[in-house]
Amino acid sequence: MIKGIFDMRFSVLASGSSGNAIFIENDEHKFLVDAGFSGKKLESLFARINRSMEDLDGIFVTHEHSDHIKGLGVVARKYGTPIYANEKTWKAMDGLVGKIPLDQRFQFDMETVKSFGSLDVESFSVSHDAADPMFYTFHQNGRKLAIITDTGYVSDRMKGIISGADTFVFESNHDVSMLQMGRYPWSVKRRILSDVGHVSNEDAAVAMSEVVFEKETKIYLSHLSKDNNMKDLARMSVTQTLETCGIIAGEYVHLFDTDADEPTELVTV
Amino acid sequence: MDWNKTKTIFIVVFSILNVFLYSLYIDRHQDAQKLQVMGETSIEESLRLDDISYGELPVFTDESYYVSAEIAEFPEEELDKFTGQKFTLVDEEHLISRLEAPYPLKNSKGEEQFTEFLATHVLNGKEYVLWGRDEDKRQAMFFQKVDDYPIFFNKNAMLIIHWDKDENIISYEQSMFGEFINFNKKKDLLLPIEAINALSSKDYLKKGSTVINISLGYSTHIQLTKTQVFAPTWHVRVKLEDEEIEDYFVNATDGKVIEFKDELEDPEIDENVEDLEIDDQGDF
Known part of the structure; x- marks a missing residue:
């Protein structure tokens, strides 16, 4: 591995029910996964990590929900950024993101790999109530970053694709009892708890326990529900569930918070 | 033009x-x-x-947070400091103590001396606050406090003191949480009047009731594998028209009414612990 030259770095710019955007870069390229905030907000998030949206080489879209594409159209038009999504997601985004010039529209099929210099991006299917939701893993020089922030459950196939990553940006959406006791209508609760909704703190931890290898691993708990979760609770719950699965957080697995408004530090994967 | x-x-x-x-x-x-x-x-x-009356309501200005804690075990070396008691542990987390010499419930002036007893006979006794006494059962129930706020009806944060017919304290049962940790996020609390309204709008309060006290404490909100998370909770004490007193609890962050049926029905710890005694000789 050529250390330093081709390091892959990333920052979860912000993540939560109100919006999601994750920045990834190496020395050749800069990408964004989802643009779930207004253009202005995205610009300010970029400024916080001393990066500029002008330098973006592309945005990978996971699915068409507004908390993932809110600023997509604006950014694409303002900066001429290439946008990558699968066919069904492109169709579902029609009318949601405004006009995106044809030469900026790229199709990224499910379960395929695209290479950008030394960086390989792999797409994989998830179980979520969108047209054709998919997430991504990023590979470079034997390092792997896996992103999965919206899925109702983590299938064996998903586990196979993300397993062994050095860094996970992993959904830890809700605490089940908070959701059940909370103010959401029953139909919404049922949707969140379903196989096409979101994973809870405990379910996330159980899934993570099956995909981390015995090596230094970072896990960023993401897409926390504003109403049905709290950072401290998510971390505590994941820590304790991992422990019941035989993994002690802090030994080789390290948990990190993400925030709905603040970027995480730009770090090497 | x-x-x-x-x-x-x-x-x-x-x-x-x-x-x-x-x-x-x-x-x-x-x-x-x-x-x-x-x-x-x-x-x-x-x-x-609705014919619900109330006096002056407290002005609550403190910041309030969710807090969490793990159930504490009773360290042998700490219990060793209390002589004249026979300790029995149930699941390492519930302590039963039987006094070798009875301790008078009241002092020479006829006043109950729980405070003195707690300070001298109970591990972390100052962390408990009296909830109430049951003269028929000859017992008094105390709740563990977070700062100065009691944790309501949590079987893992209770102290129950028993006395005999001669008004001598003869035993107690205790459970406790360890270090309390504040969650980072500050929570906005319902005002006392909003807590009363939450009860009234859900028909918990009978016509002609008078709210005689309202105070803040904590109740279990979420139970994790090892940890419990506590939410700020309003305790509303109400006097009915027939002078009967009723207690209600309202989650101070979301206005949900909390009922503690299980704990209220059976606050006592099961004493069937013959096989679990940690020391046949009594004291550690």
Whole structure:
């Protein structure tokens, strides 16, 4: 591995029910996964990590929900950024993101790999109530970053694709009892708890326990529900569930918070 | 075309339009303010219509947080400091103590001396606050406190003191949580009157009730594998028309009414612990 030259770095710019955007870069390229905030907000998030949206080489879209594409159209038009999504997601985004010039529209099929210099991006299917939701893993020089922030459950196939990553940006959406006791209508609760909704703190931890290898691993708990979760609770719950699965957080697995408004530090994967 | 005339007409028309829009804005602003005032009075009014009365309500200004803690074990070396008691542990987390020499419940002036007893005979005794006594069962129930706020009816944060018919304390049962950790996020609390309204609107309060006390504490909100998360909770004590006293609990962050049926029905710790005694000789 050529250390330093081709390091892959990333920052979860912000993540939560109100919006999601994750920045990834190496020395050749800069990408964004989802643009779930207004253009202005995205610009300010970029400024916080001393990066500029002008330098973006592309945005990978996971699915068409507004908390993932809110600023997509604006950014694409303002900066001429290439946008990558699968066919069904492109169709579902029609009318949601405004006009995106044809030469900026790229199709990224499910379960395929695209290479950008030394960086390989792999797409994989998830179980979520969108047209054709998919997430991504990023590979470079034997390092792997896996992103999965919206899925109702983590299938064996998903586990196979993300397993062994050095860094996970992993959904830890809700605490089940908070959701059940909370103010959401029953139909919404049922949707969140379903196989096409979101994973809870405990379910996330159980899934993570099956995909981390015995090596230094970072896990960023993401897409926390504003109403049905709290950072401290998510971390505590994941820590304790991992422990019941035989993994002690802090030994080789390290948990990190993400925030709905603040970027995480730009770090090497 | 006379552009000067056209310009003047435009200026006049837009000036009139601006005045009209501004007056609309002022009207809406005033309506919104009126609505807020009506909202505030409507709680008081609806309580009055329901014949619910209350005295001066506390002004709560402290910041409040969710807190979490793990159930604590009773360290042998700490219990060793308390002589004259036979300790038995159940699941390492519930302590039963039997006093070798009875301790008088009341002092020479006839006053109950729980405070002294807690300070001298109970591990972390100062962390407990009296909830109530049951003269028939000859026992008093105490709740562990977080700072100065009691944790209501949590079987892992209780102390129950028993006395005999001669009013001598003979035993107690204790459980406790370890270090309490504040969650980072500060929570906005319901006002006391909103807590009363939450009870009244859900028909918990009977007509003619008087709220005689309202105070803040904690109740279990979420139970994790090892940890419990506690939410700020209003305790509302109410006197009914027939002088009977009733206690209600309202989650101070979301207004949900909390009921503690299980704990209330059976606060006692199962004493069937013959096989679990940690030391046949009694003291550690």
